[in-house]
Amino acid sequence: MTIRFDGRVALVTGAGTGLGRSHALGLAERGAKVVVNDLGVTPDGQTASSDAALAVVDEIRAMGGEAMAHGADVADAEGVADMVAKVMAEWGRIDILINNAGILRDKTFAKMTLDDFRKVVEVHLMGTATCCHACWPIMREQTYGRIVLTTSASGLYGNFGQSNYGAAKAAMAGLMNVLHLEGARDDIRVNTLAPTAATRMTENLIPADALALLAPETITPGVLYLVSEDAPSRVILGAGAGSFALTRIYETPGITLGSEENTPDTIAERFDEIADPEGQQELQNAFEQTQKYVRNAARARGLNLNWGE
Incomplete structure (x- = not known):
């Protein structure tokens, strides 16, 4: 060509x-x-x-x-x-x-x-x-x-x-x-x-x-x-x-914290997990990130929310 x-x-x-x-x-x-x-x-x-x-x-x-x-x-x-x-x-x-x-x-x-x-x-x-x-x-x-x-x-x-x-x-x-x-x-x-x-x-x-x-x-x-x-x-x-x-700009899978453990101390203790690149992905728009965080939070709380899937 x-x-x-x-x-x-x-x-x-x-x-x-x-x-x-x-x-x-x-x-x-x-x-x-x-x-x-x-x-x-x-x-x-x-x-x-x-x-x-x-x-x-x-x-x-x-x-x-x-x-x-x-x-x-x-x-x-x-x-x-x-x-x-x-x-x-x-x-x-x-x-x-x-x-x-x-x-x-x-x-x-x-x-x-x-x-x-x-x-x-x-x-x-x-x-x-x-x-x-x-x-x-x-x-x-x-x-x-x-x-x-x-x-x-x-x-x-x-x-x-x-x-x-x-x-x-x-x-x-x-x-x-x-x-x-x-x-x-x-x-x-x-x-x-x-x-x-x-x-x-x-x-x-x-x-x-x-x-x-x-x-x-x-x-x-x-x-x-x-x-x-x-x-x-x-x-x-x-x-x-x-x-x-x-x-490319990638985002790691990260972690999701419940309300009681959502503290700067927990983030410091688990920062290596947050930074772990395994499973990282290239997001296609801003709402993909928002949907990811909401889905993760819903699952952690046992809620049935499939927004964006």
Whole structure:
């Protein structure tokens, strides 16, 4: 099977350099019309220039593809609305949205200003939500859409000095889970990429010999699968240096305590049982957890309650 995107329109944010550029070129090589969005800022979100986005458009056109550039700030709803309107006027649809734009303002939490915390969350989380919100009604009308959010190991597992970035990136999992549920009826599939790549944002964080293995081009094949017609949905795909893996959130079976033994002392004494991973499962929505707890409590009290079964 060869994955193609002929007739599809793809919007890639932060596509002037690094991962975004690689994703845009990969989509174009396989037939997509590509919107190259890039504000043209430095890694910490300063200054702006359209040169990078226009250069990628030139690359795509040189290979015989179709592309347009737009310099919207992803966190600016009016700018994003203008971008989406121009895409619809030019091509009449948006099939694929890859949310890649981001900035870094790293400091320990003690030294970080709330302005720097807020700015990173604004770009990563609100920027992603703003772009998804602008494309969502179009994809619903088409009854087709493929969306990729971009998280990070810093959000999934933590990284010293990145509380702002980690918080914003962890939020991608929650946004994906809800959009997956709300988009299923209209064949809108929503996935999350967790990349480790050699980019402007990581060049000072990763040793030079490791950077040589982490080219963005080693990650893009995973993204192209996540936005393909037969893509899965609700997947967190880790990617880097040609390695791919899934991150999943599991819940252990846990324990259920009666009213008399439901004390912090009992929880401390039985914490190893609570943490035992045997039989853990991947819940599909918030009510599955609620139903699980209610069923367990009902059984412990001898009640006949089969809610959710």
